[in-house]
Each structure stands twice: as structure tokens, then as C-alpha cells.
Amino acid sequence: MAAKTKTPTKKKEPKHLDRDEFDLEEIAYTLTESMKENKVCAYTIYKHDELLEGTVVKMDANTKLIHIKDRYMGIHKIxxxxxxxxSDVD
Structure with missing residues (x-):
């Protein structure tokens, strides 16, 4: 019986960055406040080159998706x- 050789596997890039609990709580608090006040904010998003500016219209706890409406009324599910x-928009 021939021995099986292991093929080298490529390391997958992480789907999301690992961050500590304090950072996540701070972001959650800021998102909640911006949704309550209907405030336009700028969002830095993992693997996106440009900032997304808009207001949070919905935060879905089941899917962990944040629905952000941009100035053109488009909805982005992040x-x-x-x-x-x-961050605040000046």
C-alpha cells in the first residue's frame, strides 16, 4: 500500500480581524448611539479601500449585520x- 503524501495547504486569510472585547464594546456603543440619534458617521470597514458614510438604520442581533444607509439611500449590510x-463626519 502506498503512503499518502500530504499536500501543502495555503493559509486562509481570516474572515474577520481578531480584536479584544473592549474594542468591540466601544464600536457597539458608538453604533447604538449613532442609530438612536440618526447621525451620519464614517465607517472604516475591513477589506474596503474607501470609507462608508451613512446612518445606521438597523442592527440585527441574529445575523450580526449592521444596515447602513448611505447618502444615495442605498443600504449596505456590513x-x-x-x-x-x-468616526463622526465633519
Missing amino acids: HFLDILKV
Whole structure:
């Protein structure tokens, strides 16, 4: 019987970045506040080159998707773990 040789596997890039609990809580708090106040914010998103500007219209706890409406009324569904930073728009 021939021995099986193991083929080298490529390391997969992580789907989401690992961050500590404090960062995640801070982002969750900021998202909740911006949704309550209907405030336009700029969102830095993992693996996206440009900032997304808009307002949070819905936060789905089951799917962990954040629904952000941009200035053109388009809805972007972003996974919570993909949001790296939330900042105010000047």
C-alpha cells in the first residue's frame, strides 16, 4: 500500500480581524448611539479601500449585520466584526 503524501495547504486569510472585547464594546456603543440619534458617521470597514458614510438604520442581533444607509439611500449590510472604526463626519 502506498503512503499518502500530504499536500501543502495555503493559509486562509481570516474572515474577520481578531480584536479584544473592549474594542468591540466601544464600536457597539458608538453604533447604538449613532442609530438612536440618526447621525451620519464614517465607517472604516475591513477589506474596503474607501470609507462608508451613512446612518445606521438597523442592527440585527441574529445575523450580526449592521444596515447602513448611505447618502444615495442605498443600504449596505456590513458584518459587525468587519467594522474597524466609527468616526463622526465633519
